Amino acid sequence: MPAHAPDASSASATTPDKTVYIETFGCQMNSADSEVVLARLGDAGYRQVGSVDEASLVLYNTCAVRDHAEAKIRGRLGALKPVKAKRPGLRIGVMGCMAQREKDAIIQRYPHVDLVVGTDQFVRMPQLLESLETRDHVVETAFGDFEGKLWEARRTEGINAWIPIMRGCNYNCTYCVVPFTRGREKSRDPAQIEDEVRRLVDDGFAQVTLLGQTVDAYGKTLGDGTTLASLLRRLHRIEGLKRLRFVTSHPKDITDELLDTIAELPKVAKHLHVPAQSGSDRILRMMGRRYTRDEYLRFVERARTKIPGVELLSDFIVGFPRESDQDFAATVSLMDAVRFAGSYVFMYSQRPGTPAENLPDDIPNEVKKARCNHLLDLQLVHQGEVYAKLHGAIRQVLVEGASKSDDAMLHGRSEGNLNIVLPRVGADGISRDPLIGSIVPVRIARSTSLTLFGDLVA
Ligand code: SF4
Known part of the structure; x- marks a missing residue:
């Protein structure tokens, strides 16, 4: 079972206070929207957690660009039904493009979902959650402003x-x-x-x-x-x-x-x-x-x-x-x-x-x-x-952090946004970690079709 999948059998009988678990599908715009909704929920006292089991609110920020993405989300929503049966206080929300596209149909198909919130409305998530105190479901998908x-x-x-x-x-x-x-x-x-x-x-x-x-x-x-x-x-x-x-x-x-x-x-x-x-x-x-x-x-x-x-x-x-x-x-x-x-x-x-x-x-x-x-x-x-063609060339690399595939390397991006890695420790034995967040000149030495390898220009 993937780390994010709900585990109904181990779900706690008590609902933790104001904790949110969010899973984001699709494009970078959705990731940015998730950051915004987490900020608004943070303003309202919510703490982000890493699993459904710890959450009092589960949000899926959805994608509708391909059927495959929607099928995955439908699977997640289906799996939450027994979790909600054990923990009726759990709030479940669907936001993003699939929410905008399907609106009430999501509630009809998954009545255990509490909230369906469109792409221009999720900034009002805390207020919409409050309105659940007097309503069984909230579906809010109007297009609105993009200011403030x-x-x-x-x-x-x-x-x-x-x-x-x-x-x-x-x-x-x-x-x-x-x-x-x-x-x-x-x-x-x-x-x-x-x-x-x-x-x-x-x-x-x-x-x-x-x-x-x-x-x-x-x-x-x-x-x-x-x-x-x-x-x-x-x-x-x-x-x-x-x-x-x-x-x-x-x-x-x-x-x-x-x-x-x-x-x-x-x-x-x-x-x-x-x-x-x-x-x-x-x-x-x-x-x-x-x-x-x-x-x-x-x-x-x-x-x-x-x-x-x-x-x-x-x-x-x-x-x-x-x-x-x-x-x-x-x-x-x-x-x-x-x-x-x-x-x-x-x-x-x-x-x-x-x-x-x-x-x-x-x-x-x-x-x-x-x-x-x-x-x-x-x-x-x-x-x-x-x-x-870039072998021997110097590129200005913004160092982003340790390479995910090799802890001995740092990775960064060139001015053309190409992925470049360089040794994390220099020939002098000094760690280059303090360079993270800086732009440094790197001479490209070799490459695969996915990555450029280089080292700092003295
Ligand atoms: S309609 Fe869709 S694919 Fe076409 S430009 Fe707009 S976002 Fe891009």
Whole structure:
């Protein structure tokens, strides 16, 4: 049984006072939302615990992007039924994209769930919990504001902090649930973001990653000329902040002004995560992506010309309805043409309510799998080549901590966000642990297709 799975048989008969166990599924935006809800619950006197058995409140922060993620959450909710039968005082809440999408249907299927809280409402979690004193269930999924201190997380330690700077999306890619689960695009006030970053830097954070579904569209809804480029300039002035990153971008919103700003500002990571999704114009049209293969390739050229050494990352979906062998070959040739430093590859999963639901999910699973594996293998080859070209080069590495796979090494990220490891103890026998949180020059000596190995430049 995994550590997070509820163990009904060992559940205590007494409910501990105000303790919360949260499990987060899906993307970085969800992880950031979990930090925010934990901050609001902390304000209300809750203490985070590491298991269902210790908790008086269990929260699942859910993902609806793929059926697989939802199936996992359904399994978790089902397993909680006997736990709740033994401990009727236990509160169970579902938040995130699946909560937003399914609303009351979650309560109908799992009556032991107390709360269903949408993607714009979880900041009110303490009040919603209070209202359970007079109601059996609470379902709160209205879209609302994205302003004020309620949206600030409280983090106490770390190197990198993730800050949502916008929510929702105004694109309507035909396969995507985000416009339904997170609503229309809303940008956060830049002054409030700056305040939050200043506090994080005061707390010792070295890097801030700005989050949005289409983060390069930041500012459009503010209507006052604010752009992601102007926000980067504003945050770049903060003394003590060492590195700034942002994810995820839509190719249509990457302006020359943004590329020039990234090139000009030394603290801004030279790294762009810009999903291509497919290399076939026919599939891109059916996906509603609003760019052609040529336009994507022109963006790559612009980025590489304006930001020397920029590292590009992409996402791909394989097995979209009617994806032919030729369409797939076009995706392979796009990858060959660009040679990304990294790619995430997903098998298409039909989602209820999306426009693509009207298309037949007609690519057999084994074909989806084979295409997925093909792209993953190709990415490893490209990555190996990208990394090999860096042998002998010096990169500015933000040291994040001990390597997870080898305690004798430290790991960090280059300005292009590539994973680099270096010895934890120098040739002089002195530990490099005090470098954690600093940016240091590292000469790359060798690599595998996943990791760069180097050492400090004297
Ligand atoms: S740009 Fe498309 S894929 Fe990305 S969040 Fe918006 S609708 Fe979804």
